[in-house]
Amino acid sequence: MKFRSERDALAEVLTTAGRAAGGRGTSSVVLSGLLLRSEGNDLEVTGTDLDLTIRVRQEVIGLDGGACVVPARLTADVVRSLEPGAVTIEGGEDKVEISSARARFGLRAFSVVEFPTVAAPQEPMVSLPAGMFAEGLRQVVRAASTDDARPLLTGVLLTGGGGSVRLVATDSYRLALRDLEGTSSFGAENDILVPARALGELQRLPVTVDGERDVIGMAAGPHDITFTRGPVRITTRLLDGTYPDYRQLIPEHYPNRLHVGKENLVSALRRVRLLVRDNTTPVRLSMRAGGVDLTVVSQEVGDASETVDGDFSGEDLVIAFNPSYLIDGVEAVLDDEVMIETADPSRPATVRAAERDDFRYLLMPVRVA
Amino acid sequence: MTAEGAGGGPLPVGVGRWVRAILHVDMDAFFAAVEVLDDPSLAGKPVIVGGSGARGVVASCTYEARAFGVRSAMPSVRARQLCPHAVFIDGHYSRYVEVSGRLHDVLRSVTPLVEPIGLDEAFLDVTGSQRLLGDPVRIAGRIRARVSEELALDCSVGIGRSKLVAKLASRAAKPVALPGGRRPGPGVVTVPPDEEAAFLRPLPVEALWGVGPATARRLHAVGVRTVADLAGLPEGALVRRLGRAQGEHLRALARGQDPDPVVPDRPAKSIGHEETFREDLTDLAVLHRHVDRMAESVAIHLRGQGLTGRTVSVKVKRPDFTLVTRSHSLPFGVDGGQAVAAVAGALLDALDVSPGVRLLGVSVAGLQPAAAGRQLTFDLAPPETAEHVQGSWEGVLAAVDAVRARFGRTAVGAGGVDVPARRDAPWGPSAGDAAASTGDPPA
Numbered sequence A: 001m002k003f004r005s006e007r008d009a010l011a012e013v014l015t016t017a018g019r020a021a022g023g024r025g026t027s028s029v030v031l032s033g034l035l036l037r038s039e040g041n042d043l044e045v046t047g048t049d050l051d052l053t054i055r056v057r058q059e060v061i062g063l064d065g066g067a068c069v070v071p072a073r074l075t076a077d078v079v080r081s082l083e084p085g086a087v088t089i090e091g092g093e094d095k096v097e098i099s100s101a102r103a104r105f106g107l108r109a110f111s112v113v114e115f116p117t118v119a120a121p122q123e124p125m126v127s128l129p130a131g132m133f134a135e136g137l138r139q140v141v142r143a144a145s146t147d148d149a150r151p152l153l154t155g156v157l158l159t160g161g162g163g164s165v166r167l168v169a170t171d172s173y174r175l176a177l178r179d180l181e182g183t184s185s186f187g188a189e190n191d192i193l194v195p196a197r198a199l200g201e202l203q204r205l206p207v208t209v210d211g212e213r214d215v216i217g218m219a220a221g222p223h224d225i226t227f228t229r230g231p232v233r234i235t236t237r238l239l240d241g242t243y244p245d246y247r248q249l250i251p252e253h254y255p256n257r258l259h260v261g262k263e264n265l266v267s268a269l270r271r272v273r274l275l276v277r278d279n280t281t282p283v284r285l286s287m288r289a290g291g292v293d294l295t296v297v298s299q300e301v302g303d304a305s306e307t308v309d310g311d312f313s314g315e316d317l318v319i320a321f322n323p324s325y326l327i328d329g330v331e332a333v334l335d336d337e338v339m340i341e342t343a344d345p346s347r348p349a350t351v352r353a354a355e356r357d358d359f360r361y362l363l364m365p366v367r368v369a
Numbered sequence B: 001m002t003a004e005g006a007g008g009g010p011l012p013v014g015v016g017r018w019v020r021a022i023l024h025v026d027m028d029a030f031f032a033a034v035e036v037l038d039d040p041s042l043a044g045k046p047v048i049v050g051g052s053g054a055r056g057v058v059a060s061c062t063y064e065a066r067a068f069g070v071r072s073a074m075p076s077v078r079a080r081q082l083c084p085h086a087v088f089i090d091g092h093y094s095r096y097v098e099v100s101g102r103l104h105d106v107l108r109s110v111t112p113l114v115e116p117i118g119l120d121e122a123f124l125d126v127t128g129s130q131r132l133l134g135d136p137v138r139i140a141g142r143i144r145a146r147v148s149e150e151l152a153l154d155c156s157v158g159i160g161r162s163k164l165v166a167k168l169a170s171r172a173a174k175p176v177a178l179p180g181g182r183r184p185g186p187g188v189v190t191v192p193p194d195e196e197a198a199f200l201r202p203l204p205v206e207a208l209w210g211v212g213p214a215t216a217r218r219l220h221a222v223g224v225r226t227v228a229d230l231a232g233l234p235e236g237a238l239v240r241r242l243g244r245a246q247g248e249h250l251r252a253l254a255r256g257q258d259p260d261p262v263v264p265d266r267p268a269k270s271i272g273h274e275e276t277f278r279e280d281l282t283d284l285a286v287l288h289r290h291v292d293r294m295a296e297s298v299a300i301h302l303r304g305q306g307l308t309g310r311t312v313s314v315k316v317k318r319p320d321f322t323l324v325t326r327s328h329s330l331p332f333g334v335d336g337g338q339a340v341a342a343v344a345g346a347l348l349d350a351l352d353v354s355p356g357v358r359l360l361g362v363s364v365a366g367l368q369p370a371a372a373g374r375q376l377t378f379d380l381a382p383p384e385t386a387e388h389v390q391g392s393w394e395g396v397l398a399a400v401d402a403v404r405a406r407f408g409r410t411a412v413g414a415g416g417v418d419v420p421a422r423r424d425a426p427w428g429p430s431a432g433d434a435a436a437s438t439g440d441p442p443a
Helices: A007-018 A072-081 A130-143 A196-203 A262-273 A323-332 B030-038 B076-082 B093-110 B127-133 B136-151 B163-172 B193-200 B213-221 B227-232 B235-242 B244-254 B284-304 B337-349 B386-392 B394-407
Strands: A002-006 A033-039 A042-048 A052-059 A061-064 A066-071 A086-091 A095-099 A104-108 A126-129 A155-159 A165-170 A174-180 A192-195 A215-220 A224-229 A232-237 A256-261 A283-288 A291-298 A302-313 A317-321 A337-342 A349-353 A359-363 B022-027 B047-050 B058-061 B087-089 B114-117 B121-125 B155-160 B176-178 B181-183 B188-190 B270-281 B307-317 B323-334 B357-369
Touching (some): A007 A033, A007 A086, A033 A061, A061 A086, A066 A072, A066 A086, A072 A095, A130 A165, A130 A174, A130 A196, A130 A359, A192 A196, A262 A302, A317 A323, B030 B047, B030 B093, B093 B114, B121 B163, B136 B188, B155 B163, B213 B235, B235 B244, B270 B284, B270 B307, B284 B337, B323 B357
Antiparallel strands (some): A002 A061, A002 A086, A033 A042, A224 A232, A256 A302, A291 A302, A337 A349, B022 B121, B176 B181, B270 B357
16 A cells, blocks of 8 residues: 655544544554555545544545555654655555655554454435534533543434424533524434534534535434544444433523623633632622622632623522533623523523524532532 | 649659650530530539430530539430430530631640541640650640630640550549539649559550450450450460450550551541441441441531532451451532432442451541532432432431431431431541541540
């Protein structure tokens, strides 16, 4: 196997596929490698840890067809470090040679036969506008749990409930929900629980084609799902289990509403958060006519407060939140104006856009003494 | 820092420097004395602090109450029979914590080597303080004077070259309850190394650490009743009787050899409760009830100090004295008995208890101030996890605390938990991982 490629393009595909390659803790050393397969002028780079598989296609100057498995991290590091220009990769049975104008690296390669073949569902079930889907993922994935002790909550629920695709994630402290309006439903019986990690990778894929042609295709099998966007294909195992009934958490009615400018609120929250040294120190929001006062009191560090102007209707109240969770929610709102709805200091608040109903971010308060 | 004497009389000076000098400082009837301090109309009356409910226990009592036979850790019902006209008080824990803080400030001004035992006792290693502050007797007198001056409370001090001797000496320094009042004790009792043997020999073997009722019974059976009897027993006989670990340990103690160092208290790293049982326990169900009870006790202590802890540990000492510890860290701090018990119970299940359990302990570390706030959660978690228990039991916890404050600590157990009103159940746990001994020692 031998091909030539431009350094930056090659570095990018190695990096993208490398995100799925296992780290040092993988069960088999071959999983820390990337499978490079070239045929004609097509290069295919695949990384997998058996749960997540990323395959990227790239056009190269093909010199000799074939395959080899290279150490993922080292190869990407080497290619990135080369001088700009053409890079030639020539893979043999147990060795791969990487060369540019003046530099040459001979790296030990892994066995191609041992590299696992991960079956990917092929039939596209639904196509979604990539921009909107990526935007929804950016809003929702952040609310998924990172605690492996609660595997179900490390997933994002894709559900076809209300005629459009809905994304839901919660770590039990906050819950983010986005309806992708105008997308075709894939049936209420098709609730799919996708690991947030895979969607995080999907969300960060670069835009390679513009406009209507930029779509994300989804094909789900009983245990796996494949997403394709341009030259990239991401396959992941689905999480198995019944997602908690999130609908019962959403309050039907809120007595209190605060309207504030999104940028003002986020920057004020970021400032007062500077005093937070552990994740138990909350920010207190005193909501009243005319706006909201933010206060952080950190026992060892000091205190900070700031007023953000806004409109408030309802009963004055003081409610406290984990500032990072609140910032996550406010940032996710796709509007210049944010609405925070509250009931009382121990029930969930909702953060959303004032004028749109397609995104909601429920946040449990912090109870303060 | 002006008063040099306590209780009058010049202090003996010039005993000479000790190679190792340990002080044991113990407040006299601490909780009850604080109550009398805060309400002078109680002075001279029998005052009992503790659970006044059907299953409450005495946490502390004044010497006037002791004159009627009331003792710490006695069921309140029994105390009421003995002394029906006593004033029963539920106690003001946060106030005791506050006074205790001032006590420890005084102690730490003498030496940084202070090891607090609960709220009202501490060991001090004053070996290195002698050059600056004089001999241990002078230091003890100075401590008593400052406690009396700044806290308006009394304490007793024992001095020895080991923690064991110092502790026994402070007991000998205590006031004595007499019908109609109290007779002041010596206040300070010093046991220099050359008088150690004479001091220890007449004491009952139960005075030694590690001699509980079961061990005492085994020793009594071979005619060993005093420390002198024990010291006179051939080593082989003792080891055959009690096993090598305990036999050798007791033999050393009987000779006044207790190398256990004074471990200064960094800001409390853990809050724990542990007990040595009368009989080795093997029944898992019984052990679970003890874990639940200890978890409750630790949780009360946590909330009393406004703390939450993330790491729950269970400690088991087997009959052969081997120690096993299991811990689990949660992603969040807990301060609820059910939450602590849920984790500790699971940890207990992970231990092999078939050889028997001599000592059981539950502790919580990874302490953080609870006042910072508690992140509430959606009601999603499966019911058996600690997170769920913590989240949805908050109201229950507050209610249970309120009921306990009114009716005594053992009045309300969690559902299905039989909270035994055991005579040897301490009223509360100790701070730190040291042995549980809170409240006044049974005089």
